[in-house]
Amino acid sequence: MKKQLFALLLLLPAFAAQAQKIPYTNCKNCWVPDSLGNHRVVLTFNGTGKAAKVIIPWRRRDNDPENKRVIIEDAKTRQKVTNVKLSAITRESGEVVFEPTSGKGTYFVYYMPYKNEGRSNYPRGIYLKPENTASPAWLNSLNANIPAATVKEFQSIDAFNSFYPMEVIATKNETDALIAKHKSESFLVFPEDRLNSIRMTKDLPQRWIELGPQSKYTAAALRGENFSFQLGVYALQNLDDVKVTFSDLKTATGKKIPASALFCINTGGTAYDGSSLTKTVSVAAGTIQALWCGIDVPASATAAVYAGKASISINGKTSKEIQLSLNVSPTLAKNGGVDEPWKMTRLGWLNSTMAQKNTVIAPYKPLVVKNNTVELLGRKVEVNSDGFPKQIQTFFTPEMTEYADAPNNLLTEAIHFHFLNTAGKNIKLKSQGLQFTKQEPGTVQWTATSSNDSLQMEVTASMEFDGFIAYTVKVKALQDVSFKDITMHIPFKRDVAKYMMGLGQKGGYRPENFEWKWDVSHKNQDGAWIGNVNAGLQYSLRDEKYVRPLNTNFYLQKPLILPSSWGNGDKGGLNVKDDGKAVLANNYSGERKLSKGDVLYYNFNLLITPFHTINTDFQWATRFYHAYKPIDTIKQAGATVINIHHATAINPNINYPFIAWKAMKAYDDSAHAAGLKVKIYNTIRELSNHAYETFALRSLGHEIYSPGKGGGFSWLQEHIGDDYIAAWFVPEIKDAAIINSGMNRWHNYYVEGMNWLTQNVGIDGIYLDDVAFDRVTMKRVKRVLTKDGHPGIIDLHSANQYNKSDGFNNSANLYMEHFPYLNRLWFGEYFDYEKNNPDFFLTEVSGIPFGLMGEMLQGGGNKWRGMVYGMTNRMPWSDGADPRPIWKVWDDFGIKGTKMIGYWVDDNPVKTDHDKVLATIYKKDGAVLISIASWEDTDTEIQLKIDWKKLGIDPVKATITAPEIRTFQHAKTFGLNDKIPVEKAKGWLLIIK
Structure with a gap:
């Protein structure tokens, strides 16, 4: 019974x-x-x-x-x-x-x-x-x-x-009973502790049935603590424009925490670029919205109970008030409590403006405006009366190791627009003059307006200390007007327009005739770089609706938005041709009509290259070891900088290096004691599911995480549910990442996190694995990494982006806006070092035309060809291409302090008699190290062509020797006029003394 x-x-x-x-x-x-x-x-x-x-x-x-x-x-x-x-x-x-x-x-x-x-x-x-x-x-x-x-x-x-307690659902009967009890209300509020992240949006937790909706929230905090809590809103009706405001929190004796110290990350804050951000929150009937709130408790607060209220309004009308009671302890929180992120003490970082001010970053110099010319490190820009560059100059020698006295002019005439009427005749606009509106060390801005009776063009430009210029070009119809075309011409000098990269063109020599059309659905292409080693220009075409797309494997899930101006449906495009006077980049948008009052934005960005001279001594002295190994092992290998990848004991979680930070600090301290530096993997493209703030970030909708079809590893499906893009997964530790949506407030958190790691953990820089943020965040990161004398070394790895998933872009073109702040490139996976020509190596891999140097990755690279650009591979990435034998040659020869003169320099004193066997030299007083590499299809013999006077060596006393280099070459001595055998795809390192 x-x-x-x-x-x-x-x-x-x-x-x-x-x-x-x-x-x-x-x-x-x-x-x-x-x-x-x-x-x-x-x-x-x-x-x-x-x-x-x-x-x-x-x-x-x-x-x-x-x-x-x-x-x-x-x-x-x-x-x-x-x-x-x-x-x-x-x-x-x-x-x-x-x-x-x-x-x-x-x-x-x-x-x-x-x-x-x-x-x-x-x-x-x-x-x-x-x-x-x-x-x-x-x-x-x-x-x-x-x-x-x-x-x-x-x-x-x-x-x-575990699903407990926030993912144990209420039954339908329990939910229906709750709704029936509160049928006169439009929503219910369930205050929740910061340690119980609200996870579900479509089911009430059983916990809330037991506790019931509340009109009061009571908690305890430390003095100086960044305290967080949640207000769970359960909508019984559709709710529009949900907002939270706060009163002052006051003690019985009148002490207060001002309302300005309270915030809600869901309704507003500070955008990644420092601008004010207002968010509209709507909650559909029968769903839950977590409102994550924070209180920055002043360190000066008196230990007492502070009382106030949070008011939740719908469509501007106050609907509910939640009484807040915070018992502040006499204990002072260390560092605001951010050293304990599991307590959600870092949510305020989402609204940080740290390092936002555009101060000049070394080695750059303050901008100087003289008349209509802006001077910056190694470059000058003369601005025309219509606001566009009249001339762009660089001051770099072809060797890229020194600044030149004489300028390299990029343009044959000013950059300009043509507005062609239906008859093909240019509609001329009259300039009303140029006006500089801001002159600061880091930023110079100017405006210019040109118009006639039918058309007005307002130009606003902002130039920064690294050579970046952002143009907003507002074209307004003053009456109905029809165009055959609207174009922008960039007339390059021929000797500058030697190479090209981007718009579907692999990096290398510029094609004689180049044509391109927009195809944003499939191609991450909106601009190109055209230049030479010591002078060049990248430009990209955009409009006011530009949003940075997802990069790498995820481009197709959030591609570029076709600019309505430049794209003009399928009519816009670009061609680059030699017109006899110049190499003309013709950026056209095609036939269109504008009605009176219509506005189009023909915006574009410019980057003037190179950014600075090459620091060859940094290349020789800074030797990366890309693995988590014992300090003694790495030091004995001869490396000087350790790169700690994610999925390691001290940096287990991808792009969230805050969980094992104590072990990381101990390792860093040991490395520093041994004279080594430590950098860590930390980028933004995706974020570990182990991030303490995962569900707080999910409460922000698609601001931080991209929309997607979900799926992936089981934890994501069971706890995130749906509407996300599953990313990288590490099986050994079950670390599952979610794709970041692009430009958002997580970048503010990222900057704060990098500062915290630098100041508290002692990291010496970061290793970037592709980049999902723009140059605004990159500058901020460089500032915090180099603050207080820290080295702030940044190297960037990229896989070859030229494929369907990545949108057929070029890594160097895609990330060029970041190059001014990098110390080294590592390009990269799926780069073919055997079949590509020297011009590809120079433009897409080496970094030299931009003031950088690099390393090789795929298969260890080609060690002979790499040395022509001063590159080796990286330890211990490829067993078959150990760089230590070459490092030893560098040290034995004394390469530090030498002058690098590449094969691309016309007056290089050492050449070969074969066009496809190239020579780069590393020159010092009385000696030279010659790197020779072959791109011939077969084995061959070459003879050196040496200008002994330029070399500064007496040929009568000179010897040519090939030192013994393990896995590279056998020792050999050559006569000055000897034929030197060169194997296919190989070469030599020769020393002349």
């Missing part, structure tokens, strides 16, 4: 009281999740017979649980129970009948088993479908009087995977 009564109770829909008593526990590493899933129910059975029955009140947040397999395991034998019958499987509960194979005892029910398919680093978690393994005989033996098993506990594979 007791068993029957118990079974009846289990069948009742109102099982909340029983469910509340069932504990949720974690059983770390008690089973293998990849075959059984991350969750199980522990059952106990004390009956007898061949069947046991249980109703499991699992309260699941996943959809369609009836389509997921249930696996039952005998705890004693660890064998799968095959005789199982399921019925009434819902999100709230499931009825399970099974054979207790060991009789009385414990049984495990795994209810979300999955398997991973696809690439190990981009897995697809596939949940197993239900199966029927029960024998017909066992099924036929079942009757109505089946003894009951008892749910003992719910278990997760570890705490990180």
Whole structure:
């Protein structure tokens, strides 16, 4: 009778009281999740017979649980129970009948088993479908009087995977009862502790049913703490324009925390570029919106209880007030509490303006305006009366190691627009003059307006100390007007326009005739670089709606927006041709009509290259070791800088280096004691699911995380749910990343985080693996990394972007805006160092035309060709291309202090008699190291052509020797006129003394 009564109770829909008593526990590493899933129910059975029955009140947040397999395991034998019958499987509960194979005892029910398919680093978690393994005989033996098993506990594979308490759903009956009780209200508020992140948007947590909606929130904080809390809004009706405002918090004696110290990250803040950000929050009926709020408790606050209120308004009308009570402890929080990020103390970082002021960053110099000319490091720009560059000059020698006295002019005439009427005649505009509106060390701005009776062009430009110029060109129709074309011409000097990169053109020699059309759906292309080693210009075409797209593998999921001006449907495009006077870049937009009052924005950006001279001594002295290894091992290898990748013991989580920071600091301290520097992997493109702020960031909609189809690793599917893009995954530590949406407030957090790591952990720089932020954030990062004398070394790795997924871009062209702040390039994966020509190496890999130097990656690179550009590979990335033998030659020769003269320099004193066998020299007094590399199709012999006078060596006393270099060359001595054999795709390092 007791068993029957118990079974009846289990069948009742109102099982909340029983469910509340069932504990949720974690059983770390008690089973293998990849075959059984991350969750199980522990059952106990004390009956007898061949069947046991249980109703499991699992309260699941996943959809369609009836389509997921249930696996039952005998705890004693660890064998799968095959005789199982399921019925009434819902999100709230499931009825399970099974054979207790060991009789009385414990049984495990795994209810979300999955398997991973696809690439190990981009897995697809596939949940197993239900199966029927029960024998017909066992099924036929079942009757109505089946003894009951008892749910003992719910278990997760570890705490990180647990659904408790915020993902244990309320039942429909509980939710309906709550709604009925508050049917006159438009929404309910559930204040929640910062340690219980609100995770679900479509289900109420059971916890909230138990606690009920509240009109008061009470908490405790330390003096000086960055305190966070949540206001969970459950909409009973559609809510528009939800906002939160705060009163002052006051003590009984009148002390106060001002309202300005309270904030809500969901309704507004500070954008990544320092501008004010206002967000519109709408909540659909039946859904939940977490409002994450913060209180910056002053360090000077008196220890007392502070009381005030948070007012939640809908469409500007106050609807509810939540009384706030904060008990401030006499204890002073260390560093605002940000050293304990699991307490959500860093949410205020999202609104940071740290390092936002555009101060000049070394080695750049303050801008100087003389008349209409702006001077900057190694360059000058003369501005025309219409606001566009009349002339652009650079002052770099072809060697790129020194500044030149004589200028290199980039243009044959000013950059200009043509407005062609339907007859093809240029509509001339009269300039009203140029006006400089800002002259600061880091930024110079100017405006100019040109017009006639039918058209007005307003030009606003901003130039920065690194050579970046942003143009806003507003074209307004003063009356109805028709155009055959609107074009912008950039007339390059021929000797400057030697190379080209971008717009589908692989880096190398500029083609004689080049044509290009917009195709943003498939191609991440809106501009190109045209230049020579010591003078060049990158330009990109945009309008006022420009949004930075996703990069690398995810471009197609958030591509460029076609600029309505330049693109003009399918009419816009670009061609580059030699017109006899200049190499003309003709940027056209095609035929169109404008009605009176219509406005178009023909915006564009310019980057003047190079950015600075090459620091060759940094290249020789700074030797990266790209692996987490013992300090002694790295020092003995001869490296000087350690790059700590993610998925390592001291930096386990991708782009979130804050969890193992104490171990990282200990390692950094040990490295510094040994004379080494340490840099860490930390970029933005994706973010680990282990970030403490994951669900706070999710509450911001698509501001931080990109929209997407979801999927990926099981944790993402079980806890994030849907509407995201799954990214990189590390199987060993189950670190699953989510794609960042682009330009957003996470960049503010990133800058603050880099500052914290520099000041508190002692990092010496960062290693960037592609870049998902723009130059605004890059400048801020460089400022905090180099503050207080820290070295702030930044190197950038990129895989070859020229493919379908990446939008057919060039890594160097895509990331050129960041080059002014980098110390080295590492290009990169999928770069072919064997089949590409020297002009490709020079423009896309070496960094030399931009004032940088690089290293090779794929397959270790080609060591002979690399040295023509001063490049080796990186330890210990490729066993077959150990750079140490070449490092030894550098040291034995004394390469530090030498002058690098590349094969691209016309008056290089050492050449070969073969066009496809090139020579770069490293020259010092009385000696020269010659790097020779072949691009010939076969083995060949070459003879050196040496200008001994320019070389500064007496040929009568000179010797040519090839030192022994392991895996590179055998020792050999050559006569001055000897033929030198050169193998295909190889070369020599020769020393002349």
